[in-house]
Amino acid sequence: TLLLLLLLFLLPFSSFSFSYSCYFSSHSSSSSSSPPLLPSAPPHLLLLLLFLLLLISSFSSFSSSHSSKLLVLGGGAAGCSMAAKFTSSLGKGQVTVVEPTDTHYYQPMFTLIGGGMKTLSDSRRPMSQVLPSGAEWVKDKIVSFDPDNNTVRTQDGKQIEYEYMIVASGIQMYYDRVKGLLEALEDPDSGVSTNYSPHYVEKTLKNLQRFQQGNVLYTFPNTPIKCGGAPMKAVLIGDEYLRKHGKRDVAKLTYCTGMGVLFPSPFYAEKIQTILLGRGVELHKNKTLVEVDRAGNEAVFKTGDTTERMRYDTMHVTPPMGPVPELATSPLVDQTGYVTVDKTTLQHVKYGNVFAMGDCSNLPTSKTAAAVAAQCKVVYDNLSAVMAHKVLPQSYNGYTSCPLVTGYSKCMLAEFDYTLKPLETFPLDQSKERSVMFQLKKQIMPLLYWHLMLRGYWNGPGVFRNMFHLGGIIKQQNRE
Template identity: 35%
Template sequence: MSHISYDIVIVGGGSAGSALAASVKKRAPSLTIAIIEPSDKHYYQPAWTLVGAGEFDVNKTVRPMAEAIPDGITWLQAAVTEFQPTEKQVVTDKLGTIQYTQLVVAAGLKLNWEGIKGLTETLGKNGVTSNYRFDLAPYTWQLVQQLESGEAIFTQPPMPIKCAGAPQKALYLSCAEWQGKNRLGHIKASFYSSTPALFGVKEYVEPLMQYIRRYKVNLNLNSTLVEVDGPAKTAWFNVKDADGNVTRISKPFDLLHVVPPQTALDFLKQSPLVNADGWVEVDQHSLQHVRYPEVFGVGDCTSTPNAKTAAAARKQVVIAAENLLAQREGKALPSRYDGYGSCPLTVEKGKIILAEFGYGGKIVPTFPWDSTKPRRSAWLLKKYVLPWLYWNLMLKGREWLARCGACG
């Protein structure tokens, strides 16, 4: 089955890849489009934070990949092993060589669980969990319910990561649960973040700090989790001081919520499409590859300096769809991506600070309100509206709110 050819080949059937396929097919129904994706499941990952707080059914965050692939799109269930952009083809593990006129890379990123010593051996037991995995988010909720006293530690690795607010979401929702059960006085919550600031957009820092104080969280910045001993209930951190000196400290825990370090995927790192850090090298506004004009990139795998969120992917797919169709016809690329990303920060049960921002940390709100204020309406949006919108609109090429924002 070698040398199959398509007008457009999309590598990756996650949020960005499937949504892009739907958007292009809607605009140009006659084109032959294939998605290369090895997984047989498709996940709605933004809800896993709510799963870890007992607010969402984990089984409603997964569907068969066949249901997520848009109508009229060919699903090639295989993995890409090599990119050959000068020949306009990719090599797969099961289907041989696939040729294309245009290529879109939407492969996501790698959760590097092995990047923290001892972590993989203890995940899902010994009080060690993560909302970044489908099978572990329910364990987070189990631990939160069971903990009545002791040390609860929440971590954030170095950037870039997908949904930079998610590490804090786990912290706030757990603390809200404990506060509601009058346990917070017996449970000491700590947040250890590799970043130098609580959040990357300055306007949201003080509103979030109010919750840090409300929940009496022990906040530790410039602190990176490097090792875990689950049976000994001990975590080690590298802490950097103002002069750049690094000290290693150990901390005991009863609950440890870990967000793993995240990197570019191995098969992409070895390709000619990436920059020195392994990210697909595209123009940050057009999403067109800087060296191969028939190649575009969307979602978490690209070099664009935006927040890696489902909201960003939702906006990017419209830009990429319009631009790749223009490129196909030899026209100037009409659309520009402004770096939009959204992070619905679940600061308590029933309230969210809906952080929305573009390149340079510029606030770009979708709705006519002060986005630094926690709101009930934003909670309803995240819990009820956005999952429905994702499955029924975004993956179907219906681009409601895609030009102006909120989804993540």
């Protein structure tokens, strides 16, 4: 563009210089005076500028398209892990990661931040530090998919062609599906917060600190969410905070979920319900938050066709969540907007060179970082087999895990698979609240995440579970 402007600027002067020189050449014999100084350009300048202009135009056309052996969509836990694994095996420049944000968050830490046990800075790293140096990072977002032609298009207009693709774009919050919610979250004095966003997670602790007496509400939407146990962690941490600060006797805690169950696994759901009721928390199922009336400090819920208003003094909201809209309208998804994959191989049911994992997939298991870790080895081995034209060797059993923090020192480590039955790692009853599990959640898991998982070295605790298998048998016998 600059060269074009320069060309247009110099063109008149160059033409005038040529005619002006001819004029003085024809009149040189009749005049001895020197011509006035005028801007001029060498005769070859126009040709040079035209050449450079064509070169820039050609380069621009080249840079608007890109090809990659492996395209990874998303720079979250799944995207970073898979980019690291395949960059190591395929080599530098063979993996392209499309991720629009500059910062990577360890989202499982948000619950602890909301309780004041960690800081927001503990949970974040620059994206440039967590993506492998051998991968190419396209800082952009995908706006359209054409899997029939192995291409995607970015918001900036770049077309990326791929041989293989891993979709790991996660899910996003849809605040606008609850009337008045975003305005309440933006208002520092509304008393409304959520642990699900780095923009609002610090409000949770501030609201507990400001609370004097009244109603404390906690909500769960009627959509799939990240870590289905996190809303109940917020309840139990809030309960213990109020007890520690002498406010629990003047607080009524209420938990409203839009689902018909408290937790996917019935075994752990029973344990969690016992804890919540034991803490004096009022429970409501099939009750969905649809509006936040900030002016009246009221939350509006729907149960079937019935609408109910509940007053709040402090409220923690889990917003509705779902796939990013660009993905939800692509040929890759089912009717709910999630990528359709085989639940054991994680390969797309129609496009064999496409795999999906993590929150954006339609896998019938809880959306957690632990699930992603277990999926990493399955996707890596199976996609590598596809590249080598071999039989897919790995099968995913639906393993997922949720460290259910129940306060400032205890945690119940829930682990289960597609059967929803416990698939626990350690040779002890993990359905009990334990301080050792709390330290595992608070201190050890972040280290595993930053230093092993994002570098492609952590595939979940399956190896350790096999080591402790005898303990698992003994544990089951003790339960029976």
